[in-house]
Amino acid sequence: MDDDTSSKLTRSKQRWASEHKFLTGHTARPDVERLPPGQHLVKNWPVLDLGRQPDVSQERWRLKVGGMVQRPVTLDWASFMALPQTKVRTDIHCVTTWSRYDNDWTGVATRDLLDLVEPRDEAGFLTLHGYDGYTTNVPLADFAAADALLVHSWQDKPLTRDHGGPVRLVIPHLYFWKSAKWISRIDFLGADKPGFWEVNGYHMRGDPWAEERYS
Numbered sequence: 001m002d003d004d005t006s007s008k009l010t011r012s013k014q015r016w017a018s019e020h021k022f023l024t025g026h027t028a029r030p031d032v033e034r035l036p037p038g039q040h041l042v043k044n045w046p047v048l049d050l051g052r053q054p055d056v057s058q059e060r061w062r063l064k065v066g067g068m069v070q071r072p073v074t075l076d077w078a079s080f081m082a083l084p085q086t087k088v089r090t091d092i093h094c095v096t097t098w099s100r101y102d103n104d105w106t107g108v109a110t111r112d113l114l115d116l117v118e119p120r121d122e123a124g125f126l127t128l129h130g131y132d133g134y135t136t137n138v139p140l141a142d143f144a145a146a147d148a149l150l151v152h153s154w155q156d157k158p159l160t161r162d163h164g165g166p167v168r169l170v171i172p173h174l175y176f177w178k179s180a181k182w183i184s185r186i187d188f189l190g191a192d193k194p195g196f197w198e199v200n201g202y203h204m205r206g207d208p209w210a211e212e213r214y215s
């Protein structure tokens with residue numbers, strides 16, 4: 001088998017694996033109940049962070065993706081925008097109990113990023129880093145969800161600085177603290193490693209329908 005064929009197969013296997021895990025993760029999700037337990041709806045969009053909102057221009061922004069991957073990359077704005085662009089409409093569920101429906105996101109699907117960097121077989125978890133020094137951890141299977149995006153636009157407008165612009169992560173099926181704002185680095189790891197809030201007692205996974213708020 002030549003190199004090209006084998007890497008294509010690796011990509012497909014990885015996609016099948018992540019899709020399988022994705023479905024398994026959602027068997028507990030009651031599709032009839034849109035609002036997870038203990039949540040209430042808001043119409044506004046609250047801002048939550050560590051109090052430091054880094055000023056990162058599109059020109060200065062870089063995303064380093066490395067660790068247990070076959071092809072580590074550093075994306076600048078142009079190379080990020082040249083990747084396939086995906087739109088999804090999803091809900092936000094914050095662990096502080098607010099939820100916000102129908103957010104229109106535009107960005108790069110995490111699956112397209114995975115196709116680019118090709119995680120090694122040993123990679124099972126990720127640490128996400130923000131320009132403010134924030135970190136949070138997620139299982140690879142959750143990161144690979146079909147509706148998980150690295151977003152640059154919300155309701156068809158550029159994501160504002162307070163909400164994590166120029167680029168943040170959005171993983172809709174987990175509590176919002178997993179969705180790193182001002183994203184700067186993604187590290188693929190063999191073992192799960194707690195991030196900022198996880199060290200401070202938050203759950204390692206954070207599924208709102210299972211109320212995985214605290215560890």
Ligand SMILES: Nc1nc2c(c(=O)[nH]1)N[C@H]1C(S)=C(S)[C@@H](COP(=O)(O)O)O[C@H]1N2
Nearest residue numbers: 046047048049050130134163177179180181
């Ligand atoms: N870089 C970074 N990302 C972060 C945070 C942060 O402090 N820094 N806070 C998290 C938390 S606790 C929440 S609830 C959401 C809030 O996103 P929002 O301000 O756009 O509502 O961002 C998450 N991502």
Ligand SMILES: [Mo]
Nearest residue numbers: 048094095177
């Ligand atoms: Mo949060």
